[in-house]
């Protein structure tokens with residue numbers, strides 16, 4: 001040891017030596033969950049901001065700590081809403097930055113998802129947690145890279161990748177891989193993106209560690225479910241406060257006044273009456289039948305590990321730990337709120353979202369086999385152009401090289417629908433005249449059974465196809481901002497929302513940009529098909545007018561595509577197929593009309609109440625004769641005065657574009673002529 005006394009400045013030298021020695025000391029040997037408690041701060045704006053506390057979500061401890069289990073190379077989290085799967089992943093990533101530095105990759109379904117994750121999850125966490133912040137290179141600094149693609153730190157880097165772009169994966173690999181929302185990944189020609197990343201990391205040998213996270217999607221085609229099944233299938237067990245029986249929580253054991261169904265399979269039974277009382281929700285012990293209130297359920301979750309319950313696997317562990325967790329495990333959720341959400345989803349014909357997002361289970365398809373002759377058979381006479389239940393009109397426009405096809409759909413409560421008009425406008429979109437016809441059509445009014453004239457409140461125009469046509473669709477849209485006429489572009493892939501974040505497209509040099517919405521066509525078609533197969537009028541049901549010209553042809557077109565399951569390298573892939581020469585424009589039109597509804601999100605129930613309490617004309621009285629210099633027609637009855645708030649649940653998020661906002665605020669009297 002150096003003798004400090006031999007120097008002129010012994011205190012300074014001693015201090016220097018002490019600091020130098022501290023740098024040599026290895027960091028304390030903390031497990032990821034312990035390190036997270038000591039170092040991670042959940043940013044403000046989250047449910048429980050402040051220092052990370054594993055006691056608030058004890059089920060996160062084990063999967064996090066698997067990272068330092070030398071026998072484990074893969075962790076799968078098939079977790080539902082409100083379970084903190086993102087927090088779990090962030091703690092693992094933070095640990096790999098601060099404690100055991102190594103390079104890592106973070107994969108998201110699309111570039112937008114990667115950006116959102118950086119801006120709303122990763123960056124805020126870094127900003128609020130000094131242990132991570134001090135290691136990450138400063139933006140524009142000299143000591144490393146810090147941009148939208150990459151964050152570097154001593155000992156490694158974190159690289160962003162997205163499944164939609166093989167380019168972001170090419171030539172890159174890292175020993176730690178986190179794949180978020182894997183059920184939203186599109187398979188590429190080379191294979192599934194997760195498999196590709198994993199293969200590429202092979203050079204790291206036993207150092208490789210991968211975390212896959214997702215809510216599941218459709219039975220038979222869900223990547224995360226097959227991954228969960230491949231692993232050792234763990235469920236979190238809790239002890240009954242009355243009889244001490246250890247059990248995993250199940251939806252079947254949730255009870256409330258009004259429940260008729262016994263499981264998801266017979267959920268539609270719960271639509272049979274209106275007297276649900278979600279506030280009476282309780283959990284029933286599978287062994288002794290006693291009911292647990294929220295406090296008892298949450299205490300059972302918090303205590304589980306200390307009394308020897310907690311995660312239990314169904315299969316032997318062979319290096320791949322897989323975890324299932326659903327919303328009832330959240331210590332921040334009341335059971336009554338989950339039930340309330342279930343009933344709301346059921347009534348709006350959106351059971352799949354509840355099953356996927358809350359229960360974290362795959363949804364089993366029953367009704368995707370819509371049949372054209374069945375559909376034709378139940379066509380009905382409409383009592384008016386727009387029957388009473390249809391209170392909001394949207395249009396979907398499909399563009400072909402020699403024509404436009406347009407469907408006008410009336411929507412009611414629970415998205416019950418009436419096809420009120422279908423027209424083919426002949427003419428080459430490049431020539432221009434057909435667009436004037438479209439203007440005229442979109443400006444028409446439709447007579448509602450109450451006597452009120454209804455206008456088309458919003459429309460979506462397909463801009464896909466060849467580039468010349470896409471350009472002229474942009475041109476048309478550019479002159480019509482403020483009219484709730486939205487350009488859409490179909491995007492394939494499962495697990496996507498029906499309407500995605502808006503993209504801005506330049507249409508020609510110096511021209512104003514056009515707002516374009518991505519439409520998740522695979523999921524949208526599934527909803528349309530399921531509804532067409534629904535035989536019971538009510539939520540989701542599609543009414544077909546017997547008076548439609550070429551009814552048989554229309555029914556064939558709208559049901560033209562079938563979902564098929566095929567296997568690519570042993571992995572199931574679901575896709576829509578249509579017979580070679582079959583036409584499907586009617587289906588596309590319906591998908592775009594649905595997209596327009598999803599963009600606007602009108603309060604359908606309130607609109608119905610309004611139309612029922614203020615019928616414009618009673619019965620069959622003829623409308624007054626037109627006068628010269630007649631005043632502007634009254635504003636349509638269907639427009640809400642204010643934007644409806646999206647419930648803060650799992651409804652796909654829609655980022656309203658500036659154009660959509662402009663349209664809302666500039667609304668005067670419907671379509672300008």
Ligand SMILES: [Zn+2]
Pocket residue numbers: 240241242243244245285286287288289290
């Ligand atoms: Zn019990």
